Amino acid sequence: MKQYDVVVIGAATSGSFFARKMAEKGYKVKVIEKNTFEKVGTKYDIFHISEKEFERFSLPRPHENDKAWAFEFSGGYTCSPTGKYPKRTDEAVVGLHMHEYTVLMNKWAQEAGAEIEYGAKFEDLILDDGKIVGIEYEGKDGDQKLYAKTVVDCSGIDAKARRKLPESSTVENFKLQEDDMFYVILRYIKFKDQNIYLADSSNWPFYKSWIAPQPDRNGGIFGIGACHSYDYAESMFEKVEKNIVLPDHDVIRVEKGKTPYTRPPYSFVDDNFIVSGDAGCLTKPNNGEGVTSSMVQIVIAADVLDEALKANDTSKEKLWKINLLYNQQQGADFASTRAILTKAVNAKQSEFEYFFKHDIIFSEKFLGGQADGPEVKISLKDVLQIGTGAVAGIATGKLSFSSLKLLLEGIALGGQLKEHYLKFPETPEGYKEWKEKADEIWATVGKMS
Numbered sequence: 382m383k384q385y386d387v388v389v390i391g392a393a394t395s396g397s398f399f400a401r402k403m404a405e406k407g408y409k410v411k412v413i414e415k416n417t418f419e420k421v422g423t424k425y426d427i428f429h430i431s432e433k434e435f436e437r438f439s440l441p442r443p444h445e446n447d448k449a450w451a452f453e454f455s456g457g458y459t460c461s462p463t464g465k466y467p468k469r470t471d472e473a474v475v476g477l478h479m480h481e482y483t484v485l486m487n488k489w490a491q492e493a494g495a496e497i498e499y500g501a502k503f504e505d506l507i508l509d510d511g512k513i514v515g516i517e518y519e520g521k522d523g524d525q526k527l528y529a530k531t532v533v534d535c536s537g538i539d540a541k542a543r544r545k546l547p548e549s550s551t552v553e554n555f556k557l558q559e560d561d562m563f564y565v566i567l568r569y570i571k572f573k574d575q576n577i578y579l580a581d582s583s584n585w586p587f588y589k590s591w592i593a594p595q596p597d598r599n600g601g602i603f604g605i606g607a608c609h610s611y612d613y614a615e616s617m618f619e620k621v622e623k624n625i626v627l628p629d630h631d632v633i634r635v636e637k638g639k640t641p642y643t644r645p646p647y648s649f650v651d652d653n654f655i656v657s658g659d660a661g662c663l664t665k666p667n668n669g670e671g672v673t674s675s676m677v678q679i680v681i682a683a684d685v686l687d688e689a690l691k692a693n694d695t696s697k698e699k700l701w702k703i704n705l706l707y708n709q710q711q712g713a714d715f716a717s718t719r720a721i722l723t724k725a726v727n728a729k730q731s732e733f734e735y736f737f738k739h740d741i742i743f744s745e746k747f748l749g750g751q752a753d754g755p756e757v758k759i760s761l762k763d764v765l766q767i768g769t770g771a772v773a774g775i776a777t778g779k780l781s782f783s784s785l786k787l788l789l790e791g792i793a794l795g796g797q798l799k800e801h802y803l804k805f806p807e808t809p810e811g812y813k814e815w816k817e818k819a820d821e822i823w824a825t826v827g828k829m830s
């Protein structure tokens with residue numbers, strides 16, 4: 382019988398990070414990855430990690446000429462729907478090749494002692510007396526079984542193991558629906574004029590569109606993320622192109638991908654089980670990025686799991702602290718931001734223009750704050766400034782009552798969610814009541830459109 386302390390499903394960024402964290406604490410860790418080594422991390426090419434996150438999570442930091450390194454840039458502009466009123470933010474960002482960086486993270490996990498088996502596809506959980514004790518998977522030598530004190534699901538958006546949990550589990554087993562995902566399209570473009578270089582990024586939040594550097598500096602990645610479908614994302618591209626004039630360019634290639642864009646399951650843990658990464662919908666509410674936001678939870682999870690393994694007790698009661706600490710550090714803020722954005726995105730194009738012109742929500746302070754941490758801190762002075770701007774907007778007919786009402790509703794619901802998440806029950810005892818109340822608030826928030 383193959384027995385491990387921890388079995389991780391999925392060897393991309395979240396799975397490798399989890400495996401590394403547990404292996405460096407001295408545990409026997411096995412990762413199974415359905416892709417071959419050559420194919421791991423190939424779902425798309427370029428992704429970004431902000432410079433400060435490498436140090437924060439002690440991640441391997443590639444530099445120029447390393448295979449995983451693609452480019453670096455610092456900050457950029459966030460603009461109104463017509464490209465006006467640019468707001469500058471100055472965060473240093475590193476562009477990385479997804480496959481090469483995943484390989485680097487795989488090796489980093491292996492150096493600490495984790496085993497990785499490629500071409501190994503998770504099939505099912507093994508239960509004993511209703512509790513998870515291992516997994517079944519299809520490997521090169523046919524059907525295999527692995528036993529572990531804890532199974533960690535890092536299998537990405539399809540959440541292969543979480544989806545197998547029974548209805549009675551403390552971890553919800555929901556399947557993401559079409560409107561629970563962000564459909565991202567990346568157009569790798571090259572400018573016709575060889576003297577044009579892209580030094581930083583530009584974002585247009587109204588369309589959820591941006592342009593940022595790519596390895597060829599005479600071009601860029603013109604991206605869009607939209608709810609509903611790729612077709613809808615394409616229709617938004619058309620709108621951007623009508624209003625924002627980019628230098629003449631050719632589209633060299635196109636990549637598409639989906640990222641979770643919904644609230645995470647309320648609990649990440651059950652007996653001998655943890656869910657993380659995209660499988661746990663740990664993406665940022667403002668842009669759907671999820672590599673390092675998942676790591677916030679994984680650092681917590683690894684420390685709590687360490688305590689649990691030392692006590693030889695990986696029950697949900699023992700792992701519950703993961704939920705509590707995550708909500709305190711990031712979950713409550715993400716829930717609040719998600720509620721505010723869900724309501725705010727309903728504003729019309731001309732209203733976004735007004736927000737930008739008058740620094741309502743889209744000010745350098747708020748945008749810079751978003752880059753610095755999960756929560757945008759709003760002081761009383763800021764509220765007054767937003768309020769004055771909003772009242773003037775209503776008086777001059779630039780802002781509709783309905784949009785203002787939605788924005789205020791979003792802020793109020795965001796506040797309620799934050800408070801509720803910070804009161805997450807300390808043990809599974811109070812979970813049922815807490816969940817009912819959370820369901821009620823989320824039902825009022827609705828879905829992002």
Ligand SMILES: Cc1cc2nc3c(=O)[nH]c(=O)nc-3n(C[C@H](O)[C@H](O)[C@H](O)COP(=O)(O)OP(=O)(O)OC[C@H]3O[C@@H](n4cnc5c(N)ncnc54)[C@H](O)[C@@H]3O)c2cc1C
Pocket residue numbers: 390391392393394395396413414415416421422425427428429430501502503504535536537538541565566567636637638639640657658659660664669670671672673674675
């Ligand atoms: C186009 C696009 C651009 C993005 N850009 C950024 C960005 O710049 N920065 C950022 O932070 N985020 C970005 N994101 C989001 C980011 O890609 C994800 O949040 C992140 O990759 C999630 O990592 P993960 O390890 O949790 O899941 P995944 O990367 O999806 O990895 C899951 C792994 O599990 C494996 N697996 C699946 N099923 C099984 C099975 N049955 N058995 C065994 N293994 C299995 C998969 O093969 C895969 O290796 C972007 C998303 C998209 C779509």
